[in-house]
Amino acid sequence: GIRERYNVELLDHLCDFHMARAPTDDLVKRIASLRREIERMGEVNLTALEEHAELSEKFEFLDRQRDDLEASLEKLRKAIAKIDATSKERFQETFRIVNEKFQQVFPRLFGGGKAQLVLVRDESRPDAEPGVDIVAQPPGKKMQNVNLMSGGEKALTAVSLIFAIFLVKPTPFCLLDEVDAPLDEANVGRYNEMVREMSKTSQFILITHNKRTMEIADNLYGVTMEEPGVSKTVNVRLSRDEKAEMEQAQGAA
Numbered sequence: 001g002i003r004e005r006y007n008v009e010l011l012d013h014l015c016d017f018h019m020a021r022a023p024t025d026d027l028v029k030r031i032a033s034l035r036r037e038i039e040r041m042g043e044v045n046l047t048a049l050e051e052h053a054e055l056s057e058k059f060e061f062l063d064r065q066r067d068d069l070e071a072s073l074e075k076l077r078k079a080i081a082k083i084d085a086t087s088k089e090r091f092q093e094t095f096r097i098v099n100e101k102f103q104q105v106f107p108r109l110f111g112g113g114k115a116q117l118v119l120v121r122d123e124s125r126p127d128a129e130p131g132v133d134i135v136a137q138p139p140g141k142k143m144q145n146v147n148l149m150s151g152g153e154k155a156l157t158a159v160s161l162i163f164a165i166f167l168v169k170p171t172p173f174c175l176l177d178e179v180d181a182p183l184d185e186a187n188v189g190r191y192n193e194m195v196r197e198m199s200k201t202s203q204f205i206l207i208t209h210n211k212r213t214m215e216i217a218d219n220l221y222g223v224t225m226e227e228p229g230v231s232k233t234v235n236v237r238l239s240r241d242e243k244a245e246m247e248q249a250q251g252a253a
Contacts, residue, residue: 094168095119095132101164109160109190112139117161134161152182156191163194170201177207185212192216 003009045051099117106115115136122131134146136157146157159179166174176195180188188210195204196216206213214220222234 097168098161098164101167102161105164105167105194106136106157106160109156109163109187109194110138111186111190113137113141114143115157115160152184152187155179155182156187159191163198166198166202170198172202173205174198174202175205175207178209179206180208180210180213188212 119130120133137143
């Protein structure tokens with residue numbers, strides 16, 4: 001193109017130019033530096049622009065996803081904090097009401113004394129959830145932990161707590177299995193009176209061998225073994241008059 005357009009040889013002029021202007025030391029160093037940089041750059045990636053556009057689009061997508069996740073996590077943290085605060089508030093309120101009922105039921109079943117529920121915290125673990133402990137004082141005894149009480153006193157204290165919870169939020173059914181077994185006669189009478197009173201709001205199913213407890217039941221289901229290894233269920237429904245007659249017969253006997 002140069003030869004045809006200007007009628008000159010480009011190579012001759014290049015040689016003349018370089019002969020006229022010899023490169024300086026600084027220029028030589030600059031050329032060497034640029035060559036090293038070119039070598040470090042390696043081969044030219046002709047698809048770099050397309051790859052950059054594709055990766056930029058992917059980065060923007062992932063960046064939006066990250067923002068959505070961070071926003072969701074923040075909402076979740078706020079929901080957990082709200083649930084935690086509401087749970088603590090409801091627990092404190094329920095604990096207070098149950099404790100009040102427990103302090104009322106305990107002396108009724110024991111014929112005196114006093115008891116209360118207390119929250120216990122582990123000093124070595126200040127962030128741990130507190131536990132619930134029972135401190136009771138049966139009639140004629142000093143205040144003590146429930147673990148130091150006798151078997152009968154523990155059973156009656158547990159029944160007091162169960163009845164206190166039922167008085168706060170009664171359920172349709174309540175199953176008591178041999179609860180009266182460790183109780184003496186006086187405590188059995190007070191226990192039966194409480195069951196009869198609470199049976200107005202809940203249906204009680206009592207498994208017992210105590211005659212006095214059987215007397216307060218509206219239906220009796222007995223299990224007999226007329227033949228060895230063969231159990232049989234017997235259902236008896238007693239009216240108030242029939243119960244009175246049975247009690248009189250037992251008293252006469």
